[in-house]
Amino acid sequence: MNTRLYTLIVITLLLSSASIITASGDNTTSHQASSIQEDILEMIEQINETQLYSYHHGLVKFGPRYTGSINCTLAANYLYESFETIGLSVEFHDWHYAGFRSTNVVATLPGNDPTSDAIIIISGHYDTVQGAPGADDDASGVAALLMLAQVMKNYSFNHTIRFIAFSGEEVGTFGSFSYARDAYRRGDNILAVLNLDMIGFASTTDGGRILRFFPPERSQWMAEDATRIADDYYDHLDMTIETLPSYIGADNQPFVDYGYDGVWIAHRDGYPYGHSPEDTAEHLNWTYYTKATKLMCAVLAEFALQPLPVQVIITAPLEGKGYVFNKPVMKLDLGKFWYARWRGATVLLGRAVASADIRTTEPLRYVIFCIDGNFMFWDSEPPYEWKIQGLHWPLFGRHTLKVYAYTENGHIASDQMDLRIFTLSYQYGLW
16 A cells, blocks of 8 residues: 555544544525524524424423333324424324334425435433423423424524434333334434423523433534524523434434434523422423524424535444344344343354445545554445454444545535444454
8 A cells, every 4th residue: 555645644643633524614604594583583583382382282281201101102193183283294103112012203304305315303202201201301402393393494504403202211212222123124214313302491590501412422513503503592582402422222323323323402501390299381481492492493404405515424334233253143032131232233254345325515635444443445436345354452342433424625424333243353454
């Protein structure tokens, strides 16, 4: 390999904080940016406490909504009818897992860019623990979905937006696990999952100005972009983003386990009424709740409008599969083992081939395959694939495969997946 090129690649990797997209230049003119912001400000102005309260009351009136109960079913029907009245295409996503049977409610606002099949998901869960009406946890997130859908339905976005109300969160995030697994198996190109779970409470002045993002490492870009967006609209919303470490028990995590990016979003101040009969509407801070919904309108709109000059999608190995010498021999539906991080696990016994689909509107410079942050192989011509090799320690353990794509215009994209590898192969690929 040319020493100068190798050095350039290594330095680039060290200096890059690559996420889904890192732009080195402007993608829109200032006029276009101004027009987009004007539209988003118009959307924000349409979000009001009265309508938010109406949607929220329509859900909490069913009382506790434990997964599988009649109240949970009645709430699902209410959400379906509400999305339908708004004018969106809506469907039930039925699921059964670990002895539970229920449904997710999925409403879709199609994107208008014919070159993009990317999907932005914004979600909340409508189920509750037994005995709790769940005003904050999580009718607050679900009512916000309805409010956002009502407003955003009248605007156009580059990428498709899906508004999803999950059940099964309180019993093990089984509804979101089932949806993420099914979405992955049908090949959905999910760019980001914004999971709203408890966004309706503030008890302090500082807390009344902050919305928290809890991104896993691979989804840090979501919190960074949201922080920038909050800064852009601060004069209108008086809200900022605070980023904290990830939490694996929320509905965004199953998507992360299946190779997508997602973040849990919640209020800052502690809520003393959670998981109790006292989780009622009168304990919410409706001024804060309305501001949080407005901020999420700006974040969601900007995410759905952002250009995608380059995108990386790892197509092999597959998430949630067990491989023996590059042959997928079994499905690994391990949703009950979410706490051990086995949900969506990919297990390799012997060598396997890693493949990536690179989608770009710009000339591509090269594609780089890494294991655990270490440069392993680079390619500049399709198909972009690498036989997974190298003496990785531990011999059997968790490792991260990450694939970067660099364009001639300076854009960088990446995708990654967790692997459980057992291999004694130590030969490296040809440079």
